[in-house]
Amino acid sequence: MEKRVDWRQAPGPFAALLGPPLGWFLLFFAAPLAVVLAYSFGTNVGVADIAISGTFANYARALEPVYLAIFLKSFAIAGAATFVCLLLGFPVALAIAFAQPRVRTLLLVLVMLPFWTNLLIRTYALMTVLRDEGLVNGALGALGLPPLPLLYTNGAVILGLVYVHLPFTVLPIYASLDRLDRSLIEASLDLGASHLATVFRVVLPLARPGILAGLLLTFIPALGSYLTPDLMGGPDSQMIANVIERQFKRANDWPFGAALAFLLMYLTFLALAAQGLFRGRRAEP
């Protein structure tokens, strides 16, 4: 059996390599998060102070039906956006993976191009397209059709989330398709499977890890998105991140906001664990 190289053979260099990022992580991620976690067990005292009293009242309040309903709605909106991203992203990734090398580079750059512009600017740009007096409705008007209320709806939020997160779906799927053993596809076609059957019965199962990674990379940030529902949503498009934001700002209720934020984080962990289980079970047989 091949001898595995592990850190015990070179603890010094290993520590030197891992130390700085680990220290950075502890200082700027773990420590502030611990403070927020402490806040979630706190009580407001007066206007500006929080006493860490060890209370579970914030979590009890966060589990009230109204907030659970908002969590549920956030899951539904993020789930819908992720699903649309998958429907759009898989064919795109497939096309890129099977394109000529030079074209492929160009296509990949195009997928990443939106990242060169700030999210806020992209969202405002999308809003100008959807406005009542925007591009889409302008075109409808030119055809003599009445304007559609596109902006400030749940549909607009989903569209905005798809627009923002599509690259996160495409890139991991592309990566797994790129590594795929082409001879399997050739074998499938040689043995008489149609192109469609090959995609569904050979390519799709082999690309599953990439698809799962893409779904998670899309779903998790979509679930916590705040700007898109804020700018593009209607009167009932509030997502959980908007509620959390209001606790930290307008309501000035940091303990409750912290409890909601941690609840969101636990739910995200659950999603990750579910994915891990799923993957583990697939690997068993």
Next chain:
Amino acid sequence: MTRLAPVPWAAPGGLTRRGLLAGMGAAAVGLSLSACGKSDEGRLNFYTWQDYIGATTLDDFRAKTGVRVTPSYFATNDELFAKLKAGNPGYDVIVPSNEFVTRMREADMLEPLDMAKIPNFANIAPEFREAAWDPAPRHSVPYTWLVLGIGYRRSRVQGTPDSWKWLFDSDLYKGRIALITDAADLIRLGAKYMGTSLVGVDAETARRVADMLGRQKPNIRRFHEDDGQDLLLAGEVDLVLEYNGDIAQRMREGPDIDFVVPREGSLINADALAIPKGARNLELAHDFLNFLLDAEVGRGITETILYPTPNAAAKALMPESYRTHPVIFPSGPGWEASEWGRFEGAEMQRLFEELITRMRAA
């Protein structure tokens, strides 16, 4: 209401301090402050709203005193409060709204002002010299004031929509209404519509208002982040709950736009200049406050930002078209019935917030 001519003497651009940044988040705010580093003798850090100062005001102050004022910007009072809550990161002069002056005083975040060092306070109109939201000893001086009302497109409404009914309790303008997102403002104006004072709204009334807004929700297009004037101008909605100053600025661009203070009365606000605890140069900060209250300086500021000014001496220097502008200085039964709001306390603030969150989730 008569149609208003565009105001010719105002600065170009038309950005509004409550509008533009509201949606933009806090991204840029941290940067500007970290860039200015340690404050030395001749330097002031001024934390204010975007486009809320005269075109040359800060340069004039530098020419006069040699002190450089470095502005940085917040988009909402909440942002200002959250930023200073954990300790003053180096601001010398800030511009909170009246209810936040109360709130920040309560949290011991403001320096008491030495009024002997601000002789220009005498320029302030008598009715603004005493304020229930900042009782003596004063911790702030008024900078502008505003009143909430209904901004609307004249060609798209029937007559003058001079009642909160059209926003809160009617489907006549279904899908063409935008309300401000602020929970306390919504609840209190709803209470005003129901005939109670907007000061000291009790929990029961607040619940009734939230129920009413819940019934109205299908008719509402959007809860806006203080950018209602842009929604109106873009044609997204025909009626919007907004501040008079914001609508007055937009009337230059859209002659079809007008504003009314509903007859039930509304909420009057002020923005004030204050010195936060931890400011490094109190002497200079007082000088700057005094400078901003100067009549000529106040005129420069008002010409640019077009907000109602509490500075009587500055107002006297302004042209007739400003002094008699019916939106900047509203009159009539709605105005008569309007009240100053007060900070209702942390407990009520949270209740208002929760009621609105529930209403929006329902």
